[in-house]
Amino acid sequence: MLTIDTLRKDVLGCYGNKNNLTPFLDSLQPKCIKFTNAQSTGPYTQASFPGILTSSYYLEYGRQKKCSPKRTLVSEVLKKSGITTAAFHSNPYLCGYFGWNRGWDIFYDSMQDEVSDKIPYIKGDGINHKVDQWLSSYSKNNNYSPFFLWTHYMDVHEPYIPTREYLNKVDPSINLSEDEMLNLFKEVILKRDVSDKKTVKLLKKLYDAGVRETDNYVKEFFKILEKYGVLKDSVVIITNDHGDEFDEHNGLSHDGKMYSELISSPLIIYFNDRTQGKTCDNLVSNIDISPTILYLFGLEPLGAFKGHSFLPLEKYPQKGVFGEAINKTSNQEKETDKPIYFYQENDLKIIYREADQSWEMYNLNEDPQELNNLINISDKSKDMKKKIMSQIKQITI
Amino acid sequence: MSKETKERNVELIEKSKEVVRETFKKYELAKCAITWTGGKDSTTNLWIVRQVCVEENIPLPQVITIDEGDAFPEITDFLVTISKKWHIDLKWLCNFDMLKCCQSHLGNDIQVKDLDERNQAELKRIEFEFKSFPFEAESYAGNHLMKTVVLNKFLEQSKTELLFMALRRDEQAARKEDEYFTHHEAGYLMPEHTRVSPILHFTERDIWDNTHLHNLPYCPLYKIGYRSLGARSSSNPGVVSVPAWEQDLENVPERAGRRQDKEKAMERLRKLGYM
Numbered sequence: 237m238l239t240i241d242t243l244r245k246d247v248l249g250c251y252g253n254k255n256n257l258t259p260f261l262d263s264l265q266p267k268c269i270k271f272t273n274a275q276s277t278g279p280y281t282q283a284s285f286p287g288i289l290t291s292s293y294y295l296e297y298g299r300q301k302k303c304s305p306k307r308t309l310v311s312e313v314l315k316k317s318g319i320t321t322a323a324f325h326s327n328p329y330l331c332g333y334f335g336w337n338r339g340w341d342i343f344y345d346s347m348q349d350e351v352s353d354k355i356p357y358i359k360g361d362g363i364n365h366k367v368d369q370w371l372s373s374y375s376k377n378n379n380y381s382p383f384f385l386w387t388h389y390m391d392v393h394e395p396y397i398p399t400r401e402y403l404n405k406v407d408p409s410i411n412l413s414e415d416e417m418l419n420l421f422k423e424v425i426l427k428r429d430v431s432d433k434k435t436v437k438l439l440k441k442l443y444d445a446g447v448r449e450t451d452n453y454v455k456e457f458f459k460i461l462e463k464y465g466v467l468k469d470s471v472v473i474i475t476n477d478h479g480d481e482f483d484e485h486n487g488l489s490h491d492g493k494m495y496s497e498l499i500s501s502p503l504i505i506y507f508n509d510r511t512q513g514k515t516c517d518n519l520v521s522n523i524d525i526s527p528t529i530l531y532l533f534g535l536e537p538l539g540a541f542k543g544h545s546f547l548p549l550e551k552y553p554q555k556g557v558f559g560e561a562i563n564k565t566s567n568q569e570k571e572t573d574k575p576i577y578f579y580q581e582n583d584l585k586i587i588y589r590e591a592d593q594s595w596e597m598y599n600l601n602e603d604p605q606e607l608n609n610l611i612n613i614s615d616k617s618k619d620m621k622k623k624i625m626s627q628i629k630q631i632t633i
Numbered sequence: 634m635s636k637e638t639k640e641r642n643v644e645l646i647e648k649s650k651e652v653v654r655e656t657f658k659k660y661e662l663a664k665c666a667i668t669w670t671g672g673k674d675s676t677t678n679l680w681i682v683r684q685v686c687v688e689e690n691i692p693l694p695q696v697i698t699i700d701e702g703d704a705f706p707e708i709t710d711f712l713v714t715i716s717k718k719w720h721i722d723l724k725w726l727c728n729f730d731m732l733k734c735c736q737s738h739l740g741n742d743i744q745v746k747d748l749d750e751r752n753q754a755e756l757k758r759i760e761f762e763f764k765s766f767p768f769e770a771e772s773y774a775g776n777h778l779m780k781t782v783v784l785n786k787f788l789e790q791s792k793t794e795l796l797f798m799a800l801r802r803d804e805q806a807a808r809k810e811d812e813y814f815t816h817h818e819a820g821y822l823m824p825e826h827t828r829v830s831p832i833l834h835f836t837e838r839d840i841w842d843n844t845h846l847h848n849l850p851y852c853p854l855y856k857i858g859y860r861s862l863g864a865r866s867s868s869n870p871g872v873v874s875v876p877a878w879e880q881d882l883e884n885v886p887e888r889a890g891r892r893q894d895k896e897k898a899m900e901r902l903r904k905l906g907y908m
Contacts, residue, residue, distance in 0.1 A: 328901040333894035343885065347894050356904035394906045426906055489906060567906050 237386045237529070238457065239288065240450055241281065241327060242393045242490065243476035245502040247447045257406070257447045260455035261474070267510040271546070273519045274503035275557045275580060276478050280490045281329045283561035284477040284522065289336070289386075291526040291541035295560050295575055303335035308540045310526040311339030314384050317535055320374070324366045325388035326357035342370055354418050355397055357390040360453025368460050375464040384529065387457060391450045392480075394489060395421030398445035402452070406445040410438070417442060426567050428491075430483040440482045471532055472506040473525065484605065492563035494578035494587045495606050499559060505546075516549055519580065521557040556581035558627045563589055579624035586611070586620040588628070595621065638842050645839055646681060649831040652813050653685040653797075656829050660795040665694035666787075667797040669723070671708040672862050673840050673851050673877075675799035676715070678832050680849055682797055683719065693721065694797070697787060700727040701779045702768065703739060708862060711852040718850075726783045728752070731775070735768040743768055743775070755782045785823045793826060800830040803837060804887065837887055841878035861887050 247253050249262040250270060277287030282301070283294040290307040297304035311321040322342035330336045331345040344366050346358040358366075367387055374380055391398075397417045403410055412420075420442075424435055454474070461467035479498045481487050490498050501522060523543035530537060531545035546552055556579055562569055563576035574590040583601040588594075597617055598606040611617050656665070667682055669675045679696065686693045698712055716723040730749045735741035742765045745756060759777050766774040787793065802811055813833055819825035835843070837860075844851055854862055855877040862868055 328898040328905070329907075331894060331898050333898050337885075341881075347897055351901065354904075356901040395904070421906070569907075 237384070237473045237475075237525070238454065239386070239388045240392060240454075240474070240476050241388065241390050242478065242480050243447065243450070243502060244479035244497060245476070245500045246497075247444060248502050250504070251502055255406070255444060257444050258451040260451050260458075261504070264458075264504070264506055265513040267506055267508060267513065269505045269507070269510075269514045269516055269549070271503040271505075271516050271518065271520055273517055274475070274501040274522070275519070275559065276476070276499050276501045276522050277557075277559040278561045279478050279493055279495075279498035279559075280561065281327060281477050283492075283559070285330060285336075287522040287543075287559075288475075288477065288525050291523050291538075291543045293523070293542070293558070293560055295562075299562065301334065303338070305335070308538065309336070309339045310529050311384065311386075313339070313526075313530065313535070313538055314533065315339045315341065317533070318381055319533060320381050320383040321386075322370055322374075322383060323386045323388075324363050324370070325386070326351070326363060326390050327388060328356075330388070354395065354414055357393070360389045360391050360450055361456065363387060363389060364453060364456050364460060367457065368463075371460060371464045371466065375466060382533065384533070389450050389453055391453065392443065392446040394425050394480075396425075396439060396442035396446055397421075398442055398449050402449035403442070403445040405448050407441050410441060412442075425488050428488050428566060430486060430488060433483070436483045436488070439488070443480060443482070468508050470508060473528070474502070474504045474506065475522065475525070476501050477522075489567065491565055491567075492561045492569075492573065492576050494559060494561070494576060494585075496600070496604065499578065516546075518546070518549065518552050519554070519557055519582070520546055520552070521559075523557075524552075556623060556627075558624070560628075563591055577624060577628055579620065579627055581620070581623065584614075584616060584620055586617075586624050588621075588624055634842065634846060639846065641839070642843055642846055645835055645843070648834055649678075649681045650685050650688075652829060652831040652833075653682050654689070656795060656797070656814075656831075657685070657689065657691065660827075662691060662694055664792060664794040665797065666791065666793045666795070667694055667696045668799070669696050669698050669712070670799075670862075671698065671712040671715075671852055672799070673844060673855060674801060674832060674835075676849060676851065677835070677840055677843055678797060678799035678830075679719075679721075680847075681831060695724060695791070695793075696721050697724045697726055699780060699783055700725055701776075702727070702732055702737065705852075705854060705862060705868075707852055707854050711850070715850050724787075726787050728779050728783045731768070731778050739769055741768050742766070748778075751786070752778055752782065781823065788824050788826055796826060796828045798828050798830045799832055801835050801837070801840070802833050837882045838878075841882075845878070 245251050248258045249256060250265050276284045278284040278294050286292050286294050286303070286307065289309050292307055297306050315321050321340045323340045324344045326346040331347050332343065337343040337345065349358060351357055395418055397414055420439060424439065430436055458467065461470060478490050479500065480490055481497050484497045485493060485495050487493065521543060524546050527537055527541050527543045527545040528547055531547055537545070544553055558579050560575055560577045562573050564570070564573045576587065576589045578585060578587045583599050585598050585600055587596040595611040596609045597611040597614060597620060598608065599610060667679055669679050683693055712723060730752055731743065734743045734747045744765045745753060755778060756774060761774045768775050811833060813831065814827055814829050816827050817823065817825060843849070852862060858875055859868060860877045860880060
């Protein structure tokens with residue numbers, strides 16, 4: 237599984253982007269199932285990763301910063317079944333201290349390595365190097381057991397300081413130094429200052445360059461799988477944890493909001509022996525990823541997992557998707573911030589904010605930008621309110 | 634166990650005993666105290682000091698343990714059981730005043746004004762200005778009161794000059810150059826005293842080899858995957874259900890899951906735009 241932090245769905249060429257930011261990912265399409273209607277369970281890493289790795293919702297076990305010992309990680313299930321589990325990432329929220337190292341035979345969270353002052357994570361090439369080292373020794377043993385490899389890239393995440401080579405591919409006219417890019421991060425992104433539209437556009441270009449750079453790391457990753465002869469026997473799930481905002485709703489970065497720029501996920505599953513790409517319109521959630529992983533390894537579904545395997549596609553039950561997070565409205569989460577929830581069914585998405593008990597509802601088909609709040613006009617509001625409330629009651633302790 | 638391991642073990646223990654004997658030459662028994670958390674390192678340490686005492690025919694110094702209010706029940710049980718078995722008069726230190734103010738409930742807020750004079754003064758000493766703080770392992774103020782203040786009070790009241798600790802060099806890169814004896818000047822936070830770490834040269838692997846070789850008791854949590862045991866809410870198992878000694882001690886950090894990583898993680902999160 238390859239997860240790319242902060243990757244918006246709409247930057248991928250295979251999802252309609254015209255700026256050629258993801259040539260490698262696009263090139264994989266003939267061998268992929270592409271999900272057009274996948275949603276995350278949360279708009280930022282802490283809220284979303286419980287969905288991805290434990291098939292449970294963020295606030296189910298209280299407002300803990302750590303992965304509750306009551307959750308079951310997919311790595312724990314796989315390890316019990318004799319499958320080797322390896323994780324390589326550089327996101328501090330997912331490090332051993334926060335409890336995400338459970339169930340992994342190999343867990344590299346980069347906390348023991350030095351990172352640069354401006355870029356506080358190991359870049360994609362560094363992560364790939366660790367993967368290469370591990371696979372090199374692991375695959376030497378001809379009878380190695382099946383493995384689940386999770387790799388995560390941070391290179392799209394703010395502060396947007398893309399490598400010059402990739403910035404040139406996106407917009408060669410941009411001539412900012414690293415310090416200037418860092419300054420934009422401090423003065424504009426951290427302050428969520430959307431007052432200057434030109435600056436927001438510039439930030440988006442820096443972001444796009446990060447995407448282009450990450451696409452290359454994905455390419456290198458596939459080369460590594462091929463080098464050690466494992467690609468031919470592998471399935472690769474590629475997705476994000478959440479997106480990023482560029483003033484679609486008056487903000488930047490990824491706060492506690494449930495709009496599509498944060499929640500809509502790219503989700504692609506690569507099968508080496510496919511010859512024809514397939515598109516799937518099922519409304520799915522990242523909570524379904526772990527069950528899918530179990531299915532792919534031929535394991536029985538786990539009761540503790542809330543989701544349902546995407547595969548086989550025809551057997552996926554039609555159901556709504558849900559997500560929850562803390563409604564932080566600045567870069568700092570405060571103790572007084574309250575939860576925010578969303579529920580989507582077909583084309584309708586309802587959002588409830590506990591802080592002011594406010595409601596929003598959007599028809600994503602007619603109003604993909606989520607600008608027309610239908611909550612007071614639609615005859616479906618009452619029903620959707622009931623549905624989201626029942627989800628909230630089911631889950632919150 | 635291999636011949637080399639056994640030979641190494643003999644050397645390691647002999648070195649530790651040398652340090653302990655040196656300590657007893659320099660310090661009065663009555664002014665010494667042994668810290669014991671119930672963890673694998675401090676249990677090994679205690680076992681070695683005990684041996685020297687038996688060999689030299691001297692009584693064991695006071696053994697103390699600090700209850701930070703968030704202990705694993707398994708560790709508390711272990712301390713009770715083994716202190717009985719080894720006939721140790723274990724002194725339990727605890728900041729009871731603080732526990733009273735939060736009804737011993739983790740997560741509860743403690744109002745500074747409810748604390749006793751000493752505790753309030755201690756908070757002033759660390760320049761803590763807020764009116765309240767949550768009772769949890771990560772809280773800086775809470776930690777200071779539950780751990781540091783309690784230890785200081787003990788040092789003052791018992792006139793202890795020497796503390797036996799169970800630190801190991803391989804626990805942190807920064808400890809590589811550490812000496813067995815470290816002298817702590819009278820600081821604004823604690824009275825003057827010396828600390829000695831007789832097992833400084835043991836590695837994590839050595840501790841487990843020693844434990845198995847000599848059949849030392851250990852807390853059952855290690856068997857189900859915990860490699861490092863601190864406060865319950867800040868300790869995570871390494872590989873669940875795999876005994877600590879069977880995990881990859883050399884490549885996976887021992888404390889991945891403890892407060893030491895927290896500062897690093899927080900700093901990186903700040904640079905990523907959070908907090």
